[in-house]
Amino acid sequence: MTAHPLDRLTTEEIARNRGVLDRAGLIGPATRFPLVMLVEPPKREVLSWKEGDPWDRCVRTTLLDRDTGEVSEVVVSLTHDKVVSRREVDVTAEGQPPIMGEEFGLVEQILWQDESWCAAMARRGLDEPSRIRVSALSAGCFGLPGEEGRRLVRCLSFLQLDDRDNVWAHPIDGVVAYVDLVTREVVELIDDGLFPVPAERADFELNAGDRPVRDTQRPIEITQPEGPSFTVEGNVVRWEKWRFRIGFDQVEGLTLHQIGFEDDGRLRPIVYRASVAEMVVPYGDPSPVRFWQNYFDAGEYSLGKDANALELGCDCLGEIHYFDAAIADDDGAPRTIRNAICMHEEDAGVLWKHTDLYNGSSSTRRQRRLVISFFITVGNYDYGFYWYLYLDGTIELECKATGVVFASAYPGPRADGSAYPWASEIAPGVGAPFHQHLFSARLDMMVDGVGNAVDEVDAVRVPAGPENPYGNAFTRRATRIRREREGARMADGHAGRTWHVVNPGRRNRMGQPVGYALHPEGQPTLLADPSSSIARRAAFTTRHLWVTAHDDAERYPAGRYVNQNPGNSGIDTWIGADRDLDGQDLVLWHTFGLTHFPRPEDWPIMPVDRTGFVLKPVGFFDRNPALDVPAPKSGHCHAASPDQI
Incomplete structure (x- = not known):
């Protein structure tokens, strides 16, 4: 038995889980x-648990029969070494399990042996299928006839000139194959x-080329001699x-639990569980070959399974502590x-500073x-x-x-001379469709306890008048979000909108409720039409914020089985309970992300683009909690006296 109910699964436990399922004949x-x-x-059980208390250590496994397409969900008790529940998954109503690694290789074998696909390649002068790389892409759910209940992927192809060639540079455009991964057949081929x-x-x-290497960089060494x-236990x-x-888990990857801050000798809880619960990449090209391009990287591909093995000096720099998964x-x-x-600490600039002319x-x-x-x-993209x-x-x-x-062929100007409206030309003949990267952070809050509330706080301009005779006044307005149907909110940069998670039962020394404020970036939410399939399936992307009452079963904003889910089990359905x-x-x-109109500078590899959010204490502490941070010890730090300023 592990030491705590939230401890990560171990390799031994994963092997035991498989053994129990095997002995059960599953x-x-x-x-x-x-x-x-x-x-x-x-x-509630974790919060009341004390060291030494027993608990039932359980694993949920989704099983797929590759011959029949049947899917079942089984819960195994590792404590008692037995199956405790089993149910069949209705893949038409609930959706399919994520795409697995072996299926990427499977689609190439299927297409290389398909006469219609090989003929489409031959029409493009490509007669060596083994040089054609096939990308198995999630199919979505568009109500297309004959697709109900099938385990599908839609496949676009790229030419690889040799074993070290960057395949994404050579898109074979105009053709897409719809492949059934269970029957192993091409159910439709679109040649447009x-x-x-x-x-x-x-x-x-x-x-890989003849580019000269810069010789101007001097080493940067980050050391912590002590x-x-x-500390890690x-x-x-x-x-x-x-x-x-x-x-850490297969869907979300890294998760953080029971985040707290010690204040006056007491560990004060802030967030019970924090994760990126979903991310979706919706594309904006409506052509017959690409209208379906929308990828849920957590629910359809499993973020945790796609994690990199990080390398010191490349991915992480400094005094590093690694955790295996x-x-x-x-x-x-x-x-x-x-x-x-990867975990490390790093300098982050000035914390606070003041030069006082009086004292x-x-x-x-x-x-x-x-x-x-x-x-x-995940395929072509990398995310940190x-x-x-x-x-x-x-x-x-x-x-x-x-x-x-993700590259396409660039069709060139339209007949009227206007540019192609759905993609950028990033290299001669190479297009990059416009798209978004939209993330959903799940923040299970616990600000000084579980009794929390959310206030939407806006900066407010005050008109000139009797109370504001010189017109200089402005104030703020806090609006309590009282029910779930009120909790689907949009950011507003003009109002400097933030959302304050407060604990009405806990007060600071000024008598104010303690709180933490979510500061959003406020970039565009989903740009697809509200009637679109992706707007139904990724309803969480249509608002910057959703607030729900805690439910242990509500873990993923687009539902548990996102792959080919029609959009009937996401966060927009939960709030109907109000x-x-x-x-x-x-x-x-919290929904946040990037809207990407690719540039030539993003080719052939994209410099890092960043997005995110901040949680800041607002009245959580009675004063600056970093007053006890010692002065810098570096021999290079020499404080100036006021008369030197």
């Missing part, structure tokens, strides 16, 4: 394991026109006044992702932050997820998008 030659996940005990296959190589490794300031991390638990492979056996999570003092303190991160690769904890009680999430943009939010156990779902 595994055959065609059985695959798209999902193997820890069943986290209910929040011939486009030249871009021939220019787009290698980005220095050893070691890092954090199992999954528990302590750093400065912070304490939290590390988690244990996941199940497609056969249900344990697989270890080495160095899946002659000059004080500066350095900010530093703890960084907990992981990186994933960076959680930052700061000395002053601030929490930040930064998501970094990089990798290679539960009370005032002084309750609350979850915030």
Whole structure:
């Protein structure tokens, strides 16, 4: 038995889970394991748990029969070594399990043997199928006849000139194959026109071309001679006044649990569970070959399974602590992702500073932050997820998008001379369709306890008048969000809108309720039409904020089985209950992200683009919680006296 109910699954537990399923007769030659996940005990049970208390350690497994397409969901008790529940999944109504790694190779074999697809390639002068790389892309759900209940992917293809060639540079456009992964057949082939296959190589490794290497950079070394300031005990991390638990699962990847801050000798809870619960990449090209391009990287591809093994000096710099991640492979056996999570602390500029002309003092303190991160690769794109904890009680999430943009052939100007409206030309003949990267952060809040409420706070301009004779006044307005149907909100940069999560039952020394404020970036939400399939399936992307009453079963904003889900089990359906939010156990779902009109500078590999949000204490502390940060010890720091300013 592990030490805590929220401890991450181990390789031994994953192997035991498979053994229990095997002994129960639930595994055959065609059985695959798209999902193997820890069943986290209910929040109220975890909060009341004390060291030494017993609990039932359970694993939920989704099983797929590759021969029949049947899907079942099984819960195994590792405590009692037995199956405790089993149900069949209605894939038409609920959706399919995520796409598995082996299915990427399967689609190439299917298409290479399909006469219609080979003929389409031959029409483009491509007669060597083994040089054609096929991308197995999630099919979505568009109500197309004959697709109900099938396990489908839609396949676009790229030419690879040699084994080291960047395949994304050579899109074979105008043709898409719809493939059934169970029957292993092409159910429809759309051939919408011939486009030249871009021939220019787009290698980005220095050893792949004749680009000169810069010789101007001098080494940057980051050292901590006395070691890092954090301690790690199992999954528990302590750093400065912070304490939290590390988690990891196949769908969300890195999760943080029970985040708290020590204040006057008491560990004060702030967030019970924090994760990126979903992310979707909707594309904006309505052509017959691409109208369906929308990818849910968590629910359809599994962020955790796609995690990179990080390397010191490349992905992480400094005094690093790594956490390995244990996941199940497609056969249900344990697989270890080495160095899946990177943790380190780093300097973050000035924390606070003041030079006082009256008392002659000059004080500066350095900010530093703890960084907990992981990186994933999903097809062409790579994403980094960076959680930052700061000395002053601030929490930040930064998501970094990089990798290679998904390329198409660029059709050139329209007949009237106007530019193609759905994509950028980023290299000669190479297009990159416009798209968005939209993330959903699930923040299970616990600001000084579970009885929380949310106020929407706006800056308000005050008209000139008797109370504002010189017109200089402005104020703020706080509006309590009392019911779930009121909790679907939009950011407003003009009003400087923030959302304050407060605890009405806890007061600071001014008598104000303690709180934390969510500061959104306020970038565009989903740009697709409200009537579109993606707007139904990714309803969470239509608002910057959703507030729901806590429910242990409501973990993913687009539902548990997102792949080919019609959009009937997401967050927009939950709020129909219109539960009370005032002084309750609350979850915030924050949508944020990037709208990407690709540039030539994004080719052949995209420099990192960033998006995220900040949680800042607002009245949570009675004063600046970083007053006890010591002055810098560096020999290079010499405070100036006021008369030197």
